[in-house]
Amino acid sequence: MNTELKLIRKSRLGNRKSQESLYLKYKTKWFMICLRYAIDKSQAEDMLQDSLVNIFSKIKQYDSSRGNFSQWSYRIVVNSCLICLRKWEKLTFDENHQNFNEKIDNFTNVYDVLGAEELIKLVQSLPTGYRLIFNMYVLEGYKHREIAELLDINIGTSKSQLAKAKKILRSKIELLFQTDIIK
Amino acid sequence: MKDNLESFFKKYLLKEDQLIEEWVEPSVDVWLNASKILDEKSKDKKIFWLWNLVGLLSLGLVVLVIYINNIESKNKSIIDSQKNKSITKISPPLNKNATRSLITYKTEQSISNPVETIKVLNSGKTPNSKTSMKETKTQVRGIENNLKTPTVNNFHKSYLTLSSKKYNFRSYTEKNERSKRIIYPDVNNPTIIEQLPLLKMHKYKLVVNEVLPDPIKDLLSIINVVPKSKAPNPHKHEISFFYGPSLTSTPMKASKEMALNGYKKLQVSANLGLKYKYFFNNEYYMNLGMEYLTVKSWSFSRNEYYYDSNGEYIDLNGNLINIITVPLPSPIGEMSTQITIRQSSNNTIKEGDLFIADMESHQKYQFVNIPIGLGIQKIIHNKHNFKLGVDLNISYMLNQENEFEASFSYNDNKSKMNLVKSDIINLQELNKKLFSISGELGYYYKLKDNIFIGLSTSYFRSLNNLYSQENIKTKMHGIKFNVGFSIKI
Known part of the structure; x- marks a missing residue:
């Protein structure tokens, strides 16, 4: 944890090496989020790129007393994904509020x-x-x-x-x- | 309440062990691109703060100069008020025949060697006469004891300038002398009409009567008349610092197919510079400078093109991976870039489809600019200084970056496709050296004896093209606005 805090502290000062270390630590988790929001891997990579820029531009705003870095960074990644989607295509939501009967299914296997x-x-x-x-x-x-x-x-x-x-x-x-x- | 499907997805998609799998591995380029963008951002931030720092320093300097100026004026007014008392007391008797004339009161400063040849413009018989001024030579002897011939060396830099069309009448203020006054010769109640504080310069038309009152001799004794061109030039050197924004335009003369549906370009820049001026005399100067110029431009264009009928650019998923040569209007010209086009899920790209491409390109240039030129200055009331100059500029491009974005539509329904961002990978060769000519009109306000603040605007036009390709004309022209200050030495 101490190492992570050190990396965060250095990243705040713009130390690219520390930022890269943080990236290497969290890249798969961040990328997984992007993959879920994207339609394919390539789009997810674009989202991840934007997320990285946002994370390291806003890292000064991160307050360790209010939560851990991973949770904070996940929020940034999700927001970045939303921004990307908004930028790339017009988001439309079907306003039909029909209720669906959901069966209780078993997905065990x-x-x-x-x-x-x-x-x-x-x-x-x-x-x-x-x-x-x-x-x-x-x-x-x-x-x-x-x-x-x-x-x-x-x-x-x-x-x-x-x-x-x-x-x-x-x-x-x-x-x-x-x-x-x-x- | 979460159902089974939700729990199922949550359980398996948030599992830690899948994160080591290869398909969750982003490409190496992601970090490289992100760090490149972060580098640019921090660079932009540094430049932004540098500009602000320069602005703040300039502002601070101006405030400081104004503050010092105010303190000095305050002190002076105290000294003047003390002197006023002595003036009234020691004012010499005036000739009653004298009509309304401008005269000066000589202060207590001792003057020796009273003989001085001067030229005086004589207004004719009476001051109200409309007859034209004629030049006479008068030898004036100082009437007070210990009068001293005024010479440039004896005097402080500041002086009073009395001017006619042909001559400057210079009344010098001696070293350590705080101020000089001009009064109307009202015998009983001399009125101070002007106070000339130290280090200030004013211009007057000297109107005197042929019959000079005695005190006018005092004035003449300290007037040295010289032709304007031979007037002493107290400040030969001037250094100016300036910065400001500019708007630039690049006229487009691209071929028809390049600008099928129009082309728009917006270019803004900011400059920071230093100029040295050498004054040959009070009017003419030559200058040499150095300027850092950063230019950002946005170009927008719309083009139509077909996808090749062999369809080799469409992959199995319907994504298009294309190496495309786009004929763009100048200043980009023709370029090759790799573009990945993602189509919206509702549309399918077919071979031979007609596409409309809205393209947006961004360029950043950084120049160092060396202006060499000549100019003329006009000083009004010793406060307002107008400068008109022409410069030949030699510019060298330090850096150039390009970015390209495209939004594609296809067929008549013009379905919008995803915006794609890609670096331009192949550009025509740029001319690193650029020549331009510029004309500058500046106004400077004198804050202190040798410190001016100023505003200037200049028009510039490049003499050669930004790009080396002959059929693309990219001679830029634009307007620059600068604020700054100058110090005369």
Whole structure:
């Protein structure tokens, strides 16, 4: 931990070596976040690049007494991904607040067959709006209220987008494994 | 409440062990590119702070000069008020025949060797006469004891300038003398019409009567009349510091296909410089300077082109990876760049599709500029100094960076595709040496004896093209605005 604090301190002063060390330490975690928001690896790399610029430009704002560096940096990465998506394409969210009946499914065996890379690809295949909200709610732990504020949408829209995202994911998994794998 | 699907994704996508897998490994270029951007940002930040520092220093200097000036004026007014009392007491009797004339009161300073040949412009019979001024020679002898011939060496730098069209009338203030006064010869109540504080210069038209009152002799005794061109030049050297923004334009003479749907360019720059001026006399000078110029330009253009019918540029995922030669209008000219185009999920690129490309390019240039020129100055009331100069500039390009962004649309529906950013990898050869001619008009306000603050504007036009390719004309021209200060030595 002390080493990390030293690296952070030096990074604040613009020491490129320390920044690189921090990057090497967290790159896969940061990249994983980008992969979830992007449609492919190349786009994720662009997102990661922007995230790095943002992290090391804003590192002076990081206050170690208010949380650990990893959590702080994940937030920056998620925000950078949102900015990139906004920049690259117009984000549209379906305002249809229809409720979906969600079955309680059992995915116990899916991971043995699919693996994380395939799961990421499933997430990447979602339309941008669905993908965003699925990632933010399920994986980053944002509340619907927070998502609505961040994306400037209604809470209802956030909920319905999540439900639709899950429906698509479920149907795609079902298609891949048939009902005998996923009950 | 989280359902199974949510828990499932959360469990497996946030697992630590997958992070060592190869597919979660970003390319090496990511860090290289990011560190390059960070380097640029920190460089920009340094330049930004440098500019601010220069601005603050200049401002601080100006405030300091004004402050010192105010203190001096305050002290002077105290001294003047003390002197006023003595003036009234020792004012010599005035000739009653004298009509309204400008005369000066000689202070207590002793003057010896009273003989001095001077020229006086005589206004004719009466001061109200409209007859033209004629030049006469008058030998004046000082009437007071210990009068001293005024010579340039005897006197302080500051002096009163009394001017006509042809001559400067110089009234010198001796060393240690604080001020000089000109009064109307009202016998009973001499009125001070002007006080000339030390180190200030004023211009007057001297109007005197043929019949001079006695006190006018005092004035004449300390007037040395010389032709303007031979007037002593107390400040031969001047150093100016200046900085400011400029707006530049590059006229486009690109071929039709290069500017299919128009081309726009915006260029702004900032300069920081130092100029040395050598004055041949009170009017003409030559100058030599050094200037650091940083230019940022944005170019926007729209072009149409087709994808090659062999379709080799489209990969299996529908992404286009292309080495493309884009005919851009100057100053970029034709360039080759690797562009990755990501299409939106709803559209499919087909071979032979017509594309519209909105392209935006950014260039940054840094120059060091050496202006060599001649100029003329006009001083009004010794306070306002106007300078008009022409410079030949030799500029050397220190650095040049390019960035290129493109937004692609295709077919008639013009579906917007993702913005792509890429470094320009191949540019035409730049001319590192540039020549330009510039004309400058500056106004300087005298703060102190030898310190001026000023504003200047100049127009410049380059004499050769920025790029070496002959069919692309990139002769820049623009306007510069500068603020600064100058010190005369």
